[in-house]
Amino acid sequence: MKALLKLTRLEVKIFVREPMGVIGTVGIPVAVFLITSRLLGPRIARAAIQSGSASTVLPVLASILMALSAISSLITIVSIYREGGILKRLRATPLSPTVILSAHVLVKLLFTVLTLVVMVLLGRRYIPPDAQVPLFSYGVALTFATWAILSIGFLIASIVPTARFAQPIAAVIMYPMVALSGLFYPIDALPQSLEWLARALPLGYAVSLLDGIWRGEGWIAHLGDVAALTLFFLVFTAISSRVFRWE
């Protein structure tokens, strides 16, 4: 635990030393958010109160994309560490793969939360006062969902051989997951086989949770999603610590 905190703190420091990384992770999403908010914000928020379903797609899609970009950068950084021989050097120490991956997950999560907070603080004035979006709950839900689906990143990061493979593999796995997440077509309306597949992937539960919280449905109604996401996290983490490749 001490090693995890130490490594996480160190990785945060190392991360902020690379200006492009910080701009890409925090700056660009915030900028895009502010620009689109300025153009569309009030309309979307108003629509959220008035008509319900269709209007939640945009915020939830944005959130999911944020989580996916965290996954893809997790995979990239771990494969860079592997290719560069950094993991090999860490292997000859008492650090376990779980600690190393967890430190990177915590770093990604931290910056996701940071991005979110900055967005909310800067974007508050674009949201009309009558919009009843539970922002704090939504932030917690997004952090939780990101943490849970980062475990897919864990698993992919454990096995992709090189950084060059990392991005395409991540894309091949992630984009179909988005398609089956229920964001565009309700999962219930999918053909039977695809529905099963969708239910075996974590993204559907994440979307259902985020969508519900955004509408103000409350956590109790989504305990099932929370349980499913936790289960995914445990299973993926357990598998990846077994198949983890150091070099």
Added chain:
Amino acid sequence: MTPIIHVSGIRKAYGKTIAVDDVSFDVEEGEIFGLIGPNGAGKTTTMECVEGLRRPDRGTIAVLSLDPIRDARTLQQKVGVQLQQAHLQKRIKVREAVDLWASLYPRALDGDALLERLGLADKRQAWFMTLSGGQKQRLFIALALIHDPDVVLLDELTTGLDPQARRAIWELVREIRARGKTVLLTTHLMEEAERLCDRVAIVERGRVIDIGTPAGLVRRHCPQQTVVLDTSDDSAGRHFEAIPDVESVTWQDRRCTIRGRGADLVTHVIQCLAEHRIHVTSFKTELPNLEDVFLTLTGHSIRE
């Protein structure tokens, strides 16, 4: 006395490539032991088996009487490792790396004092990516020593360094030995082996060909010595031929080449020069080294 490192009959293949065929050696307490041989001879694979990073297909390894894989947790506290071609995060500071490593072990040396000793004191705040090759290697030595291990494993420690940095690193390794540690290292540099190692094992195509002290191996496999001198004394040749260990005396103009066996050849030639008051204008010896031993044993140069 039980050896500190005991390697017996290990073999390791990757698919059809046999990296290590049959390697056995013992490393005794307090010595610097070198695995020497060309690139691809199986040195690093052997080293990685000793480090517990690879499991040999057969054979046994004991480090401090423990199994490198089964007892990895215990051994990590007692063994310091420097890996071939390792890297750290580009933007990690020297001081941060040493602190992180120190925090991973229950017992650790003072990081600042260690960096001071390794000549990295003024690089404490420098990013890893800004260090020179020699500085990186010294940092890796610091990381290998931070938990004050009894055994230190060094893989191709000075590859890619300039001669000056190389000498500085050799001095550091001798210091490690002076502190009572046992060192196992690999190198393809014969000079490094000769100057640094108490004993070496010559590795070729995954097998150990011979083990001994550098001087002992030279005596055993390349006993011939050569003296080349310039003289205009016409009677000199007669006197040289009378020296006990001499096998041949050849002339090329005024240049005389004396070949013979045994460690005393050079002394005998010098005594002969003094005794007969032979005037020479140049004198040099050509003594065989590990490079020649390697050539004799394998039929090819280590550089090929």
